[in-house]
Amino acid sequence: MTWFVVLSAFIFCIGAAGVLTRRNPLVILLCLELMLNAGNLALLAFARGHGDGAGQVFALVVMVIAACEVVIGLGLIVAMYRHKLPIDADEMSELRG
Amino acid sequence: MTPHAVSWAWVVLALPLAGTVGIALGWRTLGGRLAGWIGSGTIGLSFLAGLAMYTTLEEVPPPGRHLVGSAWEYVGTSGVHVDLAVLVDPLSTFMVLVVTSVSFLIHVYSVAYLDSDRGYARFFSYLNFFVFSMLLLVLAANFVVLIVGWAFVGAASYLLISFWYRRDTATRAGIKAFVINVIGDVGLVVAAFLILSQLGSLDYAAAFAAVKSVPRDDGVLIAACLLLLVGAFAKSGQLPLHTWLPDAMEGPTPVSALIHAATMVTAGVYLIARCYPLFEHAPTAAAIGALVGTLTLLFAATVALVVTDLKRIIAYSTISQIGYMVLGVSAFAYSAGLFHLMTHAFFKALLFMGAGSVVSALGMTNESIDRMSGFRKAMPFTFATFTIGAAALAGFPLLSGFFSKDEVLSYTLHRGGLYTLLAVLGYAAALLTAFYAFRMVFRVFFGEPVEGASSLERGDLYHAEPRNPLTGEEEDTDVGFPGPEHHIAERAFSMKAPMAILALLAVVGGLMAVPGLTAEVEHFLEPSFAASEHLHEKPPVSEQLTGLAIGGVLALLGIGAAYLVYLRRPSLARSARERLSLVHRFLVNKWYFDELYDRAFVRPGRALGRFGRATVERVLVQGALVGGATGVVRAGTAFARAIQTGYLRAYALLLLAGVCALALYFLIASR
Numbered sequence: 001m002t003w004f005v006v007l008s009a010f011i012f013c014i015g016a017a018g019v020l021t022r023r024n025p026l027v028i029l030l031c032l033e034l035m036l037n038a039g040n041l042a043l044l045a046f047a048r049g050h051g052d053g054a055g056q057v058f059a060l061v062v063m064v065i066a067a068c069e070v071v072i073g074l075g076l077i078v079a080m081y082r083h084k085l086p087i088d089a090d091e092m093s094e095l096r097g
Numbered sequence: 098m099t100p101h102a103v104s105w106a107w108v109v110l111a112l113p114l115a116g117t118v119g120i121a122l123g124w125r126t127l128g129g130r131l132a133g134w135i136g137s138g139t140i141g142l143s144f145l146a147g148l149a150m151y152t153t154l155e156e157v158p159p160p161g162r163h164l165v166g167s168a169w170e171y172v173g174t175s176g177v178h179v180d181l182a183v184l185v186d187p188l189s190t191f192m193v194l195v196v197t198s199v200s201f202l203i204h205v206y207s208v209a210y211l212d213s214d215r216g217y218a219r220f221f222s223y224l225n226f227f228v229f230s231m232l233l234l235v236l237a238a239n240f241v242v243l244i245v246g247w248a249f250v251g252a253a254s255y256l257l258i259s260f261w262y263r264r265d266t267a268t269r270a271g272i273k274a275f276v277i278n279v280i281g282d283v284g285l286v287v288a289a290f291l292i293l294s295q296l297g298s299l300d301y302a303a304a305f306a307a308v309k310s311v312p313r314d315d316g317v318l319i320a321a322c323l324l325l326l327v328g329a330f331a332k333s334g335q336l337p338l339h340t341w342l343p344d345a346m347e348g349p350t351p352v353s354a355l356i357h358a359a360t361m362v363t364a365g366v367y368l369i370a371r372c373y374p375l376f377e378h379a380p381t382a383a384a385i386g387a388l389v390g391t392l393t394l395l396f397a398a399t400v401a402l403v404v405t406d407l408k409r410i411i412a413y414s415t416i417s418q419i420g421y422m423v424l425g426v427s428a429f430a431y432s433a434g435l436f437h438l439m440t441h442a443f444f445k446a447l448l449f450m451g452a453g454s455v456v457s458a459l460g461m462t463n464e465s466i467d468r469m470s471g472f473r474k475a476m477p478f479t480f481a482t483f484t485i486g487a488a489a490l491a492g493f494p495l496l497s498g499f500f501s502k503d504e505v506l507s508y509t510l511h512r513g514g515l516y517t518l519l520a521v522l523g524y525a526a527a528l529l530t531a532f533y534a535f536r537m538v539f540r541v542f543f544g545e546p547v548e549g550a551s552s553l554e555r556g557d558l559y560h561a562e563p564r565n566p567l568t569g570e571e572e573d574t575d576v577g578f579p580g581p582e583h584h585i586a587e588r589a590f591s592m593k594a595p596m597a598i599l600a601l602l603a604v605v606g607g608l609m610a611v612p613g614l615t616a617e618v619e620h621f622l623e624p625s626f627a628a629s630e631h632l633h634e635k636p637p638v639s640e641q642l643t644g645l646a647i648g649g650v651l652a653l654l655g656i657g658a659a660y661l662v663y664l665r666r667p668s669l670a671r672s673a674r675e676r677l678s679l680v681h682r683f684l685v686n687k688w689y690f691d692e693l694y695d696r697a698f699v700r701p702g703r704a705l706g707r708f709g710r711a712t713v714e715r716v717l718v719q720g721a722l723v724g725g726a727t728g729v730v731r732a733g734t735a736f737a738r739a740i741q742t743g744y745l746r747a748y749a750l751l752l753l754a755g756v757c758a759l760a761l762y763f764l765i766a767s768r
Contacts, residue, residue, distance in 0.1 A: 016753055020746050028745070093743025 004045035012038035025080075025089050029073045036066045100157070102185045103166030105150035106236055109193055110183070112143040113229035117222050124218035133208035136221030140204050140228055144197035151190050162186055162624040163302065165238050172241070179299055184238035188625035191435060191618075192235040192367055199359035199442045200228045202595035206450055207351040209589030210457065214349075220260060224355065227253035231360040235367055240289040240299045243368075247285060247328070250361055251278035257356075258348040270344035277341040281331025285368075288324035291317055292375075305374040305628070314381055322375050322382030325368060326389070333365030333419045336393045340690055342416055346408040346464075350453030353408060357415040358446035363438050366422040370431050377429065377630055384515060386427035391519040394420025396688060398529035402536070403684040406464050407452050410537055414490060415445060417526060421505050424523060428516055429631035430508030432610075432619040437505050439618070440497035440606045444489035447599040451483030454592065455541060466537065471546030478593060480542045482600040487538045489603040491531035492652040499648060500607035502527060507644035511636035527648060531655025539663040612641035 011034055018031030040059045047055025080087060116139030120132050127135070154162055167180035183189075204224060211220050230253050234246030252275075259271030293299050295317050296307040311318055329335070334342035342362070346353055356362060369376065369386060376383040397417035401410050418441045425434025455472060456464055473480045489498040506527070510520040609617040626632055636644075662669045674681050686692065740751075 019749050020753070023746075089745045092745070096741055096743030 001045055001049040008038045008042040023088050023090050025077050100164045101153040102150050103164050105146050106183045106185050108146040109143050110232055112139045113225045116225035120218050120222040127218050130208055132218035132221045136225050137204035140201040144201050147193040147197045154190055159624045179239055179241045182238035183236040186625050187622045189235050195439050195442050196231050196359050199446050203351050203354050206592050206595045209591045210351055223256045227360055234364055244285055248282055254361055257352040258345045260348050267347040270347040274341040274345055277331055277338050281328040284324045284327030288321045291321035308374050308378050314379055319379045319382045322379045325372055326386050329365030329368045333362045334416045335389055339416050343409045343412040346412055354446045354449035358442045362419050366426055366438055369426045383427045387424050387519055390420045390423030391522050394526045395522055398526040399684055400687050401533040405467050407466050408464055411448050425505035428509045428512055431626050432622045433504040433508045436610050436618045437501035440501040443599050443606050444486045444603040447486035447603055450596050451479050454479040466540045469541045470544035473542040482596045484538050485600045485603055487534040491534040492527055492648050494649040497603050497606035500610055503645045503648040507636050507641045528651045528655045531652040532659045535656045535659035612638050
């Protein structure tokens with residue numbers, strides 16, 4: 001079980017690093033997906049280790065949330081494209097105080 | 098069951114209101130003269146309803162002729178109960194009949210007069226609203242409804258005076274009228290408050306019944322009456338609140354006729370007559386009212402002698418005649434004052450219609466009698482009717498003004514004391530009245546025809562670009578102003594018919610109250626004034642006849658003097674003007690009232706406004722309050738703003754760091 005958790009942490013770190021460093025929103029979405037699935041892996045591993053089904057149910061919920069998030073994220077990207085905005089997360093900084 | 102007369106009163110009110118709303122909503126679809134005929138029709142039907150109200154009221158035995166009908170309770174708290182109620186008694190019926198009949202004729206006149214105006218439907222909507230407001234005012238059964246009608250009349254006058262809203266002088270005149278009317282409104286509202294606190298009710302009947310329990314000439318009661326007088330003077334153009342009335346001539350001529358003859362200016366006279374129990378219980382206030390009325394009638398008569406604008410001469414004559422009415426009702430000669438109100442409505446509306454006819458024949462370019470003469474042959478019909486109106490105004494024997502004016506003066510004379518002096522001044526002003534009335538006739542209709550008149554005689558219409566007579570600017574004919582194609586020149590039947598009817602009324606109207614023979618008005622109004630202490634203080638018939646004789650002689654003298662000065666020896670007028678140039682200038686400038694108000698109120702007000710804008714607004718409000726508040730918030734949030742970089746990854750990093758910090762905390766804490 002330890003290795004499952006180690007692998008999950010490894011994938012999560014890759015995802016987090018991608019979210020923090022990349023500027024292309026498409027790649028950021030991909031990395032978010034990695035982080036979520038790393039979480040899923042950890043949930044399943046723990047579910048199996050403890051012999052409890054609740055972790056698997058949680059994984060299913062996370063998948064649904066991931067699907068919703070992708071829909072919104074891709075929708076935003078399409079909207080940016082339609083408005084001829086640069087596909088770059090750093091250019092979208094109008095909320096600066 | 099509500100009495101029939103009250104139901105008819107609601108009908109009287111509802112019709113002009115329906116006309117206002119209907120024309121206002123349907124202005125797009127009402128083509129041609131339809132809006133005008135609808136507007137006239139509602140007022141005509143309203144007059145018929147008024148007649149029905151009169152006949153049903155006559156069926157009630159005289160002591161019971163005080164019918165109140167309430168639609169619903171307006172305000173109902175402890176101590177204050179106000180209903181939306183109408184009062185039908187001889188006084189309100191009398192006013193309803195005068196208002197609706199003269200307004201109807203003016204509406205019919207306007208149908209042709211305003212024909213080429215772009216704002217045709219708008220005009221009739223306003224005109225109906227004006228009549229509705231006035232009817233609400235006279236039918237009100239308590240002070241609250243009275244104030245509502247009072248304020249509506251002020252608003253309607255503003256709308257109509259500045260009807261040609263591209264005209265600078267017109268909008269300014271409208272504002273002036275509104276501001277001065279609001280001064281009167283404030284007086285009336287405060288008076289109503291004093292009446293409520295002193296007499297415990299805002300209902301006419303209850304308040305007037307309670308007045309007996311207050312000591313005579315009580316201080317608060319006098320204050321309330323004086324404040325009522327402020328309201329009345331502002332509406333009726335009495336000194337010192339008269340300055341708006343001559344300026345109100347900026348509106349179309351039918352508006353002047355409506356304001357001056359039927360609706361607005363008579364409201365003050367009505368108010369004093371309606372509140373007679375208060376005034377009789379506070380004779381000091383009544384004496385002040387009579388004094389101001391007399392001063393006004395003298396002042397206005399002197400100004401009318403020298404003003405050259407035709408409509409303004411008539412306006413000053415209105416101020417002067419209203420002065421007679423105020424004198425009459427303040428001297429407790431109610432039926433005399435109201436009789437003069439009625440005859441004045443007839444001949445004043447007639448004079449304005451005649452003036453409108455002349456002015457429109459000149460293409461609206463010119464209202465100065467210096468540039469009018471010789472219209473006698475060109476406009477024989479206008480000449481005849483205008484002369485009848487002027488003769489009635491002058492008090493020419495056996496015409497209506499002759500009987501009504503002298504009735505006021507002989508009642509005043511009969512009261513004695515201070516009133517003797519007032520009556521003598523009234524007679525002096527009657528001489529001036531006759532003079533200036535025929536100054537208009539002789540200057541406008543006699544003498545060498547001017548270009549407009551002679552071309553009209555040849556059968557073609559005079560054409561000119563419309564210019565503002567005051568400033569000489571060219572008129573903006575795009576919005577509302579009639580424009581150069583506007584030429585009526587007494588050719589329209591719907592203008593001639595009202596003039597003919599009014600001329601007839603101006604001739605025979607006086608026969609309703611010939612001393613010793615008839616006293617129709619007095620008998621009809623008697624139930625309204627039954628509680629008056631002065632009801633039976635009438636001058637004997639012989640005294641009244643002497644008064645009539647004096648009045649007749651004065652009128653003939655005045656007319657003769659005008660004939661001498663303006664027709665026989667025109668040089669006399671010029672030499673008199675030169676010899677008395679100081680007096681002349683004083684009178685031409687209307688006793689410098691406008692200048693006085695300008696110096697005393699308008700300029701200080703404007704200076705105060707500038708000062709406020711420069712110091713209070715700029716420094717205190719914008720600098721200290723607004724700037725200070727934003728500065729504090731800005732400084733306080735500097736750190737929070739610095740975090741908000743707008744970069745998505747920065748937020749993600751902070752989030753991650755936070756989660757890591759929390760995880761670390763729990764790890765350490767779980768040890």
